[in-house]
Amino acid sequence: MLEVTCFLIDDDLDDRESFEIGLKKVPIPIKYSSAQNGLEALDFLSSLNDKPQFIFLDLNMPILSGKECLPQIRQLAGYEKVPVIIYSTSSYKADIEDCQRLGATHFFTKAHSIKTLTETLTQLLSGEKLPFVLNSTNQ
Amino acid sequence: MKDYNSTPTYQSEYRFQRMIEEVQDYAIILMDIDGTIQNWNKGAQKIKGYQEQEIIGQNFSVFYLPEDQKDRLPCKLINEATLNGRATHEGWRVRKDGTTFWGYIVITALHDEQDNVIGFTKVTRDLTERKLAEEQKDRDAKSIEMQNKRLEEFAYVTSHDLQEPIRKIRAFADLAKAEIDDREKLEWYLGKIDSSAEKMVQLIKDVLAYSKLSHDHSQFIPIDLNAVVLDVLSEFEVLISEKQVVLEVSNLPVILGVRVQIHQLLSNLISNAIKFNHGVPHLSLTSISIVESRDDSEQESGYQITLTDNGIGFDQKYAERAFEPFKRLSSEFNGTGIGLALCKRIVENHKGSIQVQSELGKGSTFSVFFPEIISE
Numbered sequence: 017m018l019e020v021t022c023f024l025i026d027d028d029l030d031d032r033e034s035f036e037i038g039l040k041k042v043p044i045p046i047k048y049s050s051a052q053n054g055l056e057a058l059d060f061l062s063s064l065n066d067k068p069q070f071i072f073l074d075l076n077m078p079i080l081s082g083k084e085c086l087p088q089i090r091q092l093a094g095y096e097k098v099p100v101i102i103y104s105t106s107s108y109k110a111d112i113e114d115c116q117r118l119g120a121t122h123f124f125t126k127a128h129s130i131k132t133l134t135e136t137l138t139q140l141l142s143g144e145k146l147p148f149v150l151n152s153t154n155q
Numbered sequence: 156m157k158d159y160n161s162t163p164t165y166q167s168e169y170r171f172q173r174m175i176e177e178v179q180d181y182a183i184i185l186m187d188i189d190g191t192i193q194n195w196n197k198g199a200q201k202i203k204g205y206q207e208q209e210i211i212g213q214n215f216s217v218f219y220l221p222e223d224q225k226d227r228l229p230c231k232l233i234n235e236a237t238l239n240g241r242a243t244h245e246g247w248r249v250r251k252d253g254t255t256f257w258g259y260i261v262i263t264a265l266h267d268e269q270d271n272v273i274g275f276t277k278v279t280r281d282l283t284e285r286k287l288a289e290e291q292k293d294r295d296a297k298s299i300e301m302q303n304k305r306l307e308e309f310a311y312v313t314s315h316d317l318q319e320p321i322r323k324i325r326a327f328a329d330l331a332k333a334e335i336d337d338r339e340k341l342e343w344y345l346g347k348i349d350s351s352a353e354k355m356v357q358l359i360k361d362v363l364a365y366s367k368l369s370h371d372h373s374q375f376i377p378i379d380l381n382a383v384v385l386d387v388l389s390e391f392e393v394l395i396s397e398k399q400v401v402l403e404v405s406n407l408p409v410i411l412g413v414r415v416q417i418h419q420l421l422s423n424l425i426s427n428a429i430k431f432n433h434g435v436p437h438l439s440l441t442s443i444s445i446v447e448s449r450d451d452s453e454q455e456s457g458y459q460i461t462l463t464d465n466g467i468g469f470d471q472k473y474a475e476r477a478f479e480p481f482k483r484l485s486s487e488f489n490g491t492g493i494g495l496a497l498c499k500r501i502v503e504n505h506k507g508s509i510q511v512q513s514e515l516g517k518g519s520t521f522s523v524f525f526p527e528i529i530s531e
Binding site: 028030031037076079105106126 | 329
């Protein structure tokens, strides 16, 4: 089975760690990498030959916020269609609408249960058709 | 010969003159072509405070503020009335006792049969109450706007920042449950839970401090900034000796302000300057008297307090963002992102301004301007 490549952009160390824990439990082979901020992510993404198949993007980050980063990812050559999943603490309606307008593929509100995280990631990475807002009812 | 005083023409003219004299709600005056006052009515006396015998023969420019006189506003209005037949204006005018009222005036040119201007009538209404009501309405609208903005900020905070530590606590509790027998992992998760809770406490404190800031100017008292700085330094004694901070403080002024707010301001700025530094922090706190140009082109004198550090700094293009709530410029150091937003709000409460010049890796300079006189 081919590896699914995932890329997370999040400034919060705890969140990067728990994302990785949840991701490791997904029963699919996965290649995972991450960046600590938007600028680092843009540099990294534009230098890659093999583009990640899924990009997870936090909103509340210093220097370059998720909302500022998202359109810039979309402008990189070859990233027009790559699924970008907003991965944020927010379940704020205005944030959800903003991100949809800016070209996000899904809005995934960070879960407090690793099990939920793993389940949603499994559905997502195995290509199931899902609504724009993921996991919004857990808050 | 018939007595002229009993002719219908005289009777009519007499009644007309009495009518003008008796009107109380409008100042109606007659002026010659230079603006010299020729007659006076009850309304003029009521609105402007002069008796007839005091004012007749004077120029109408005495009703104008010194700055309007300097701008030759009375002369401009006369010229406009000469040219266009009439001139209107609204503005503050001066009564005999030096108090001011908001006057709405109409100056109308009077012409002879050859169409030469022979004088002017000037009608003035006192619209002070309406003007004050309008100003109050503007203030109310601004205050509602400000409160709405704060509510929005609050909604933002509760949906982002306050949820984050709670979510982490639940996530790590969840992980801890799953690995309850692995002592080492369990301790690590418990540590994470503890630090998230601590962050939550700090956030709530900061949010409360931010939202509780008072605009009540009755609390404004003279504050010696030197004393405040000493207080702040004793608060950070441990940190200062740990990091071997070098601090130069020049003689600081006494300003008008709310003591707790000024303390918070200096405490935030100084602790940032110490915290955001990898090496030995060098801080310099100075003050100068300056005259600042305001947006409305008025000039304002006051003090500029400047704090320069040799810390990590940041790219100048993020300078504006540094003062927005919950916008941290670095994830490398702990912070709730409220400190500088709080500083900005405090300075605005004191009718001042705050700016920052910074360079990544070189350090930052924060400049705070306090006006000498605080007006509403």
